[in-house]
Amino acid sequence: MTQSSIIPIKRLFLAAAILTGSLTGIYADDWPQWRGPNRDAVSKETGLLESWPAEGPQLKWKTERLGEGYASVVVSYGLLHTIGNEDGIIFAYGLDEQTGTILWKTKIGESGRHALSTPTVDGEYLYALDPDGELSCLNARSGEVRWHVDLFAEFQGKLQSGRGYGESPLIDGKHLICTPGGDDAMLVALDKTTGRLVWKTSVPVLGDKGGDGASFSSIVKTRVGKIEQYVQLVGRGLIGVACDNGRFLWGYNDISADVANIPTPIVRKNLIFSANGYNAGSVLLKLTSDGDDGISVTEIYRLQGNEFQNHHGGVVALGEYVFGGHGSNNGLPTCLNLATGEILWKRRGPGVGSAAVIYVNNRFIFRYQNGVVALLKADGSGFIIQGKLQIPDAGGDSWSHPVVANGCLFLREQNVIYAHDIKRTDATSVATPESLGNAFSSKIQAALNAQQTENNSLGTSGDEDNINSIVFYSQLYNAPEPETVFSTPFVRLTPNAEGFFDPAVISLIKTAKCKFVIDLSGNEIHAKQLEQLKGMPLLVGLDMQLCTGMDETVVEALGKLTSLRCLRLGSTSISDSTINGLSHLTDLRSLDLEVCENISDDSMAIIAGFSRLRCLNLKKTAFEKLKITDKALSDLSSLEHLELLILYGNRITDAGMSDLAKLTELQFLDLSLVGITDKGVHALAPLTKLRNLSLLYNTGFSGPLLTDDCTTTISSFKDLEHLSLVGAKISASSVAELGKLKELKYLGIQYTRITPEGVERLQGLLPHTRIRK
Structure with missing residues (x-):
């Protein structure tokens, strides 16, 4: 050196x-x-701090x-x-x-x-x-x-993923333990003071899932009987290795994903909980000493990827529960019973993308890929958000885990670290968000509170700063003001012990004199529950995200709630074969089918029948087998009133852009992680009303392959307020064209080829635009 x-x-x-x-x-x-x-x-x-100020904790x-x-x-x-x-x-x-x-x-x-x-x-x-x-x-x-x-060089290391080594070395006593991934050196112990080899581990063939070599997971330690062992998730699965000499003890292949194995396992003495992404799911293993020097492994339960999987944010085990973010390229706050694997709840979270999770001071901190950091109080019955902040300039591969130490929250965003003071002092005053009102009468609100039924307004549901949600719920009304949307009441219903909604609560909300939304998200649903909601002409919105049990009878019962204008079905099992049950919802204006893995092109003819539709979310995470393709855009092109369309993560190419260009009322369009090029962008020229355009490219998932050429068309969208070109291969040559977008409030150009000098010139042309580079 x-x-x-x-x-x-x-x-x-x-x-x-x-x-x-x-x-x-x-x-x-x-x-x-x-x-x-x-x-x-x-x-x-x-x-x-047990809750954060509205603007987030002090930097x-x-x-x-x-x-x-x-x-x-x-x-x-x-x-x-x-x-x-x-x-x-x-x-x-x-x-x-x-x-x-x-x-x-x-x-x-x-x-x-x-x-x-x-x-x-x-x-x-x-x-x-x-x-x-x-x-x-x-x-x-x-x-x-x-x-x-x-x-x-030393151990002929191998990697499951081409992204490189990602584990964090473990120091245990005099030794450093790490995972080269070599054929005869999957794990090694080194003298921590000299780096000299102490022992190395050869791992036999575990199975055909996954890939050879080291993964991104990090080693943890446990003890079973008299045997201390290191547990690691390598390319071919979970393994246990004796701490004293590196002897291979056991292996389990079924949790491996073919792309990458990332999350660090959880150890509870002789229990190993491991969740993995890319639809691998999760598993609980029980380790038992065989009385000699061996370990036997028993699978207690196995959850599939659609039940609980974790991409790379990790999970936390507390008491009888496991908490974490569910999904690949997703981070839905979820709680399951550690012993049984029962999913106790799963809800839509406040951020987008994978979520890294830690637990401190009786609170969870979720850090999302889009830079949202949320403070959550959670238990076996659900969670409440007790604060949020937005990391500046996040939005690409924003995957660093949060850290809390000595009263500070440390957040890394690529080449920047932010330290926020979260110490509670006697002088600490946490601002309460300004009330946005609730259109329910005070009598109904008081009665619901007495029944311990969660109710509030949409403006305090955590969606008020999400532009897509604002547009989505604005369709509850004809040309409303934002305050009208935010004051719309929502009521959270959960089934009682008999599996039904409380009849007293149902009778109460039927007396409402204003439009309202019912939140059923995360519940197990059956048709008779939805029949309880009949006879509510002012029920205009229904949130069923993450609901289970969405069979044909449930969808048919849902289709009879004909007053609905806004319907959220994200992350449910609604499918091409059942969606026809919704065809009677002729007044539907907003439909959310985000991450519905059983929805494909075959559903588009039904969706095209919702002639009044203005908002449609068809987002995929990039891991679903069924995708929306160019063929679907031909059907959707008849939705002449459509204002918002999210096609994130679908199998869309330049060939579909001519049909998409027929939707001339579009104002919000998300084509992130789709396979278009400059040619496809040029085909969108007729969409002159666009205000929000997302064209994110991600190195892990691909996306639009755009160069400077595309900006000649983008610059013609004069009403554009929000533009994401993250990962585009654009350079300083695009500055002049982008500088024509005088209404632009936000421009995301992270991971582009625009130089710092180019960014400075662009900021000069757009002095009122927030530019993230």
């Missing part, structure tokens, strides 16, 4: 404090490794120039560490925890890949792994490299 690789900044007082141990008492709530002190995403820290500091990547941060003894990629060089960084000042940065490798692995701190040493397998031990205070091992 040459001296030029280390960029030190003197902080002698801090170093002295660490050496003398004078900071130990101050920093009792550190977060020194991946997923916290015990690798379970749980912190014992207390004395934190304490912000530090930039930390390289690209998804690595999270670790906090120990007053220092904060992470890794990042600066123009092909992987650096490890040391920052002052209190100020965010960069104290040092050290080169640990070179790579064209993003930095993925969160480093580990053990005492005065930092252990960091770059995406190409360069493992380094550094002095945490100075950044000086103590030793270095190349996992590819």
